[in-house]
Amino acid sequence: MxxxxxxxxxxxxxxxxxxxxxxxxxxxxxxxxxxxxxxTEEKEKVWCMEKVVYVAKFCKKPLQPGYQCGSYTVPPVLGQ
Structure with missing residues:
Protein backbone atom coordinates (compact mmCIF):
# COMPACT_ATOMS: atom_id res chain seq x y z
CA MET A 1 0.00 0.00 0.00
CA THR A 40 -2.79 5.43 14.44
CA GLU A 41 -2.74 9.12 15.22
CA GLU A 42 0.83 9.26 13.87
CA LYS A 43 -0.20 7.59 10.60
CA GLU A 44 -3.04 10.08 10.21
CA LYS A 45 -0.42 12.82 10.11
CA VAL A 46 1.02 11.15 6.99
CA TRP A 47 -2.09 9.73 5.33
CA CYS A 48 -5.01 11.99 4.47
CA MET A 49 -8.01 9.85 5.37
CA GLU A 50 -10.24 11.87 3.04
CA LYS A 51 -7.94 10.85 0.18
CA VAL A 52 -7.83 7.24 1.40
CA VAL A 53 -11.64 7.14 1.13
CA TYR A 54 -11.45 8.72 -2.35
CA VAL A 55 -8.88 6.18 -3.57
CA ALA A 56 -10.82 3.25 -2.08
CA LYS A 57 -13.97 4.38 -3.90
CA PHE A 58 -12.11 5.01 -7.18
CA CYS A 59 -10.60 1.52 -6.95
CA LYS A 60 -14.08 0.00 -6.50
CA LYS A 61 -13.54 -1.11 -2.91
CA PRO A 62 -15.23 1.75 -1.06
CA LEU A 63 -15.29 2.24 2.68
CA GLN A 64 -18.90 2.38 3.80
CA PRO A 65 -20.37 5.56 5.34
CA GLY A 66 -20.03 5.41 9.11
CA TYR A 67 -17.04 3.02 8.93
CA GLN A 68 -14.32 3.86 11.45
CA CYS A 69 -10.76 3.85 10.13
CA GLY A 70 -8.36 5.01 12.82
CA SER A 71 -10.01 8.06 14.39
CA TYR A 72 -11.66 8.93 11.04
CA THR A 73 -15.31 8.11 10.41
CA VAL A 74 -16.27 7.81 6.76
CA PRO A 75 -18.86 10.53 6.09
CA PRO A 76 -22.27 9.87 4.55
CA VAL A 77 -22.59 10.15 0.79
CA LEU A 78 -24.05 13.50 -0.18
CA GLY A 79 -27.41 13.42 -1.93
CA GLN A 80 -28.58 10.20 -0.30
Missing part, protein backbone atom coordinates in the same frame (compact mmCIF):
# COMPACT_ATOMS: atom_id res chain seq x y z
CA UNK A 2 2.74 2.46 0.95
CA UNK A 3 4.79 1.86 -2.19
CA UNK A 4 1.93 2.05 -4.68
CA UNK A 5 -0.57 4.43 -3.09
CA UNK A 6 1.24 6.93 -0.86
CA UNK A 7 1.42 9.65 -3.52
CA UNK A 8 -2.37 9.43 -3.95
CA UNK A 9 -3.28 9.29 -0.25
CA UNK A 10 -0.87 11.65 1.49
CA UNK A 11 -1.42 15.22 2.59
CA UNK A 12 -2.49 17.81 1.49
CA UNK A 13 -6.16 16.92 1.03
CA UNK A 14 -6.26 18.59 -2.38
CA UNK A 15 -5.82 17.90 -5.18
CA UNK A 16 -7.24 14.41 -5.36
CA UNK A 17 -5.53 12.49 -8.17
CA UNK A 18 -6.84 9.32 -9.79
CA UNK A 19 -4.70 6.45 -8.51
CA UNK A 20 -2.68 4.14 -10.73
CA UNK A 21 -3.77 0.65 -11.74
CA UNK A 22 -1.03 -0.69 -9.44
CA UNK A 23 -2.47 1.21 -6.48
CA UNK A 24 -5.96 -0.11 -7.24
CA UNK A 25 -4.59 -3.65 -7.51
CA UNK A 26 -3.22 -3.27 -3.97
CA UNK A 27 -6.60 -1.94 -2.77
CA UNK A 28 -8.40 -4.92 -4.29
CA UNK A 29 -6.27 -7.27 -2.17
CA UNK A 30 -6.41 -5.14 1.00
CA UNK A 31 -7.86 -6.43 4.25
CA UNK A 32 -9.77 -3.27 5.18
CA UNK A 33 -10.56 -4.13 8.83
CA UNK A 34 -6.90 -4.98 9.44
CA UNK A 35 -5.72 -1.90 7.56
CA UNK A 36 -8.02 0.44 9.49
CA UNK A 37 -7.19 -1.15 12.84
CA UNK A 38 -3.56 -0.20 12.21
CA UNK A 39 -4.27 3.48 11.55
Missing amino acids: IGECKKYEGWPAEPKVEPSEACCAVWQRANIPCLCAGV
Whole structure:
Protein backbone atom coordinates (compact mmCIF):
# COMPACT_ATOMS: atom_id res chain seq x y z
CA MET A 1 0.00 0.00 0.00
CA ILE A 2 2.74 2.46 0.95
CA GLY A 3 4.79 1.86 -2.19
CA GLU A 4 1.93 2.05 -4.68
CA CYS A 5 -0.57 4.43 -3.09
CA LYS A 6 1.24 6.93 -0.86
CA LYS A 7 1.42 9.65 -3.52
CA TYR A 8 -2.37 9.43 -3.95
CA GLU A 9 -3.28 9.29 -0.25
CA GLY A 10 -0.87 11.65 1.49
CA TRP A 11 -1.42 15.22 2.59
CA PRO A 12 -2.49 17.81 1.49
CA ALA A 13 -6.16 16.92 1.03
CA GLU A 14 -6.26 18.59 -2.38
CA PRO A 15 -5.82 17.90 -5.18
CA LYS A 16 -7.24 14.41 -5.36
CA VAL A 17 -5.53 12.49 -8.17
CA GLU A 18 -6.84 9.32 -9.79
CA PRO A 19 -4.70 6.45 -8.51
CA SER A 20 -2.68 4.14 -10.73
CA GLU A 21 -3.77 0.65 -11.74
CA ALA A 22 -1.03 -0.69 -9.44
CA CYS A 23 -2.47 1.21 -6.48
CA CYS A 24 -5.96 -0.11 -7.24
CA ALA A 25 -4.59 -3.65 -7.51
CA VAL A 26 -3.22 -3.27 -3.97
CA TRP A 27 -6.60 -1.94 -2.77
CA GLN A 28 -8.40 -4.92 -4.29
CA ARG A 29 -6.27 -7.27 -2.17
CA ALA A 30 -6.41 -5.14 1.00
CA ASN A 31 -7.86 -6.43 4.25
CA ILE A 32 -9.77 -3.27 5.18
CA PRO A 33 -10.56 -4.13 8.83
CA CYS A 34 -6.90 -4.98 9.44
CA LEU A 35 -5.72 -1.90 7.56
CA CYS A 36 -8.02 0.44 9.49
CA ALA A 37 -7.19 -1.15 12.84
CA GLY A 38 -3.56 -0.20 12.21
CA VAL A 39 -4.27 3.48 11.55
CA THR A 40 -2.79 5.43 14.44
CA GLU A 41 -2.74 9.12 15.22
CA GLU A 42 0.83 9.26 13.87
CA LYS A 43 -0.20 7.59 10.60
CA GLU A 44 -3.04 10.08 10.21
CA LYS A 45 -0.42 12.82 10.11
CA VAL A 46 1.02 11.15 6.99
CA TRP A 47 -2.09 9.73 5.33
CA CYS A 48 -5.01 11.99 4.47
CA MET A 49 -8.01 9.85 5.37
CA GLU A 50 -10.24 11.87 3.04
CA LYS A 51 -7.94 10.85 0.18
CA VAL A 52 -7.83 7.24 1.40
CA VAL A 53 -11.64 7.14 1.13
CA TYR A 54 -11.45 8.72 -2.35
CA VAL A 55 -8.88 6.18 -3.57
CA ALA A 56 -10.82 3.25 -2.08
CA LYS A 57 -13.97 4.38 -3.90
CA PHE A 58 -12.11 5.01 -7.18
CA CYS A 59 -10.60 1.52 -6.95
CA LYS A 60 -14.08 0.00 -6.50
CA LYS A 61 -13.54 -1.11 -2.91
CA PRO A 62 -15.23 1.75 -1.06
CA LEU A 63 -15.29 2.24 2.68
CA GLN A 64 -18.90 2.38 3.80
CA PRO A 65 -20.37 5.56 5.34
CA GLY A 66 -20.03 5.41 9.11
CA TYR A 67 -17.04 3.02 8.93
CA GLN A 68 -14.32 3.86 11.45
CA CYS A 69 -10.76 3.85 10.13
CA GLY A 70 -8.36 5.01 12.82
CA SER A 71 -10.01 8.06 14.39
CA TYR A 72 -11.66 8.93 11.04
CA THR A 73 -15.31 8.11 10.41
CA VAL A 74 -16.27 7.81 6.76
CA PRO A 75 -18.86 10.53 6.09
CA PRO A 76 -22.27 9.87 4.55
CA VAL A 77 -22.59 10.15 0.79
CA LEU A 78 -24.05 13.50 -0.18
CA GLY A 79 -27.41 13.42 -1.93
CA GLN A 80 -28.58 10.20 -0.30
